[in-house]
Amino acid sequence: MGGNETRLVEDIYMIGVRGMENLDVFVDFAKNMMKQDVVIAPWLTWGDGQNRIPTHLQRDIEGIAERFAHLHWRPDWRITLTGSYPISRNRVAEAYRETVSSTAVYLSHLELGQLNVTEEMVKVAERLTENFVAQTDPKVFVTFYLLTVIYEDLQALEYYGSMQANDFVRGHLHRPWGTETLSGELEAAVSAEAVEVDTAADLVRLTSRGKEMLHYIEGIFRESGFFTSRSKLIRLNNFNHVDDIASMMEALVPTACEHRKTVVELSGIQPGMAVLELGSGTGALTFEAGLFQRVGPDGRLVATDPSTSMLASVRRKRESYNAHWVEVVHGKAERLPFPANTFDSVIGYAFLHLTDMDEALREIARVLKPGGSLITLHPLHFPARNEFFLEWFAPLLKTGGTPRNQDNLPGPDTVPSAMEPHYEIVHLQSLDLEMHYTSPRTVVEFFVGIVDVFEEQMATLPWRARHDMVQQLIKRGEEVCRKYPPESLVEMHPGQFIRAIVRK
Template sequence: MTEIVEELPRLAPIMKKLLQEHILVGPTLTHVSVATITSHHQQLIHQEARRLVRQYWPEHWFARPAIQPYYQKVVATNAMIDAITSTAAFYAHLRLGQSGLEGSMILVASKLLETSMKRYSPETVFALAFLVNAYDDYQAIQYYQPMLVTDFVSGQYHRPWASYPLEEECKLILDYGVAEWVSSSDRLSIRLTKKGEDHLKEFQAFLQETGFLEKRAALNRFAGFGQMEDYDEIMNRLSNAKELRAALLKNARLQPNMHVLELGCGTGMLTLDAGLYKKVGLFGQITAIDPSLGMLNRAMKKPYSGASVKFLQATAEELPFESNTFDAAVGFLFLHFTDIPQALREIHRVCKPGAWLTTIYGLQFPQTEPFLEEWLAPIFQQSRSMSKDSVDRMPKEDTIRNILSTLECTYEEVTLEPVEILGKTYEIDQIIRFWFQAGNFFEPFMRNLPWKAQQDLIQQLTERGYRIREKYGEEGMIQHHPGQFLQARVIKSTC
């Protein structure tokens, strides 16, 4: 019988296609409360999951040996519950801006999964959905091992979003031989076997290479920013962002009557508060995009008069515009949240020849400031012990230059200059929320921890922050974060 790890090369392109189609076969919006699910709607989700399993997973498939748990009915049903919930939450919250899940959206999500089963085969979709849950399970067992069975079954340590107990999953993991009993304690515990450790590595590499882990991080970030009602206040209080936005506009080479694309507009602080719309005059036009519908909704409530401003939900990696549409492109603190090569390619595509791209973005967190190194020591030290290259997802000083050098015949007259982003980090609760809930800056490190370990670390860093403030004082907690100013001119000539 074929091992699921042997199927990974076949499954990889299908996972990528499903992610592009926004079919989320595993838990994604896991770190923010994006939707209130009533008991009635939870029952509907379970009902639809059972229907999909009953209709697309014939009973004879369950007659396989117990050592092959991937095709067991309970795992398939649980996986479909998570897939329906995640897909419905994505469309309800991040596409429609709804605070809760309606029955109609649950049925839409179920139908989308059903369509995918018909297109790619039911077995493929079930296998992918199981794989994501298995990754979360195996990661938790490895981190806590030996892990108490009661902790695993409750799901509170690694899958608190699960609306079902994990007894059967625990049994199947043991039957399949990826975990084993530990009898050294009077309380039952389990740990990964060599087979389980190997599968965890294979699953992690698969989810990394197919983009699932990055997709999960991005969706949590979009939702986190969308829920940050005090984002404007935090940005104005915690940094020199106002001065940097003014400098960006001063150097952006904007002219009256231009049609300008603004990327990562957020709540409209550059668009409206800083006066981007004024730069293009009464007959100019601003098209401002952001992936967070919550932030866009707040931007659209701000009053202004002057140029035409259109707010639109979109990502920099997938711009919904015709080629050669814009006279210029600008953005403030957005590029480091994107797939940078893809974003630069898309910006080049939608801009006219000669258009200028101007932006400021952050670089990697410095480990040279004493207060910051002491505060974030649990992350920095664990990262070194795990031989991780970087604890955060920010670009390095030479990242953008290196990327531009690979994008031939796209940009010329490139200017890269250092800027300093000042962070007033002494508002501990706000900055922790900004770093971990919204910005998700340390996600490359945090993804190596199960859910509860992440929450415990955030709590630990919050408590450390207050002790650091007592030691260094407010003036000693000004973060001098490195950033870069980028300006480049779009060219469309063939090479």
């Protein structure tokens, strides 16, 4: 190996293969990190290719990262996984910078329901990262960060088969935020024999050793739940980009309003009750479906959603319906800003499948009064694919090898068994939705871009390919919609209605 520091540092590539025995260390590390709301996801910070953090806050984060690197990095600091490799100070600072940045973006989504990062969120991200690093081995931290970097590099090469060396170092297909380090990474990947360069064609390719490394890292990410949490972040991020989920749903499910009214009718909610609506979106259940009238001015109705832009629309509706008893509160199902035993009923239309279900069900049980009820209508797995669907979504269904779960929606037993520890189900019925596949852009943006029902397939795609896949599917959808008569582009999507009483 060359003597210069960058080259040596990049020797991190030498881990993998012989480092299998270390898998548990990283799996535990990742689980712990996610539990503490610390996030390593540079793509979240960069969104569509531009840093979302205002320049003055980026400077603050640089300072924080330098301070952390100063505290933790030592000149003799080496990664000792399958050998002993020095780590440069710059790489350590970079790991901290990307972690504090993506944690700040994540917190802004989570706590504020917005894309803008505030100074306060940077401070919280700094504190969370600092606490977390204090409890772990900083070397494991930096190594894990480097694993995420290597993963994105190798995954892109596997997906594209080969790449022009120039494309690789510009990173525009897989890591546009990595331009400063990508050429070093390529050099290192070549020295580690993970990647080979066809000098005549100037093409870069993955070797069999590179594939083994990639699968080793994938194993860590899958086993620790890192992939699942990445998909959750993608969804959180997507919802905050949509102002009007209701009109998208209207195009997909034109009878959604009737459907919501049925849910209100079956809810058992009575005037004067204290009711919490979760995942209210723009307030279609509360207002258009008449929940606010059912609860009435003697009751209390709180509409919540993690997305602030949607809540702005709920507030506007509250004015126009003159419904002063409706409160609008920012919140997500897994962490509700209410004391225990507050509500007679908690209700939600098409939200439960988007949550961490066990956490959400526990939290809902906490805020329900004894004898209180949870009412949910959620979609279930896609029905058996019909011809038009298979033709339309073929490129996505083919990715990720053999399709395991075709989608990430619940099965018929998923919600009932998750409810078992806390609730008694008193009413369960199928309530199917008539889904129209006649607006290709809305269909694709909703299922793939927002709800991310094909998360398993999408998670295997590099950064740019995720975006390209959406565009490709929209185009295919337009062709499919021209080819098939509109009446054949309708399918009944299974839905499950549940009313359950909390056990307290």
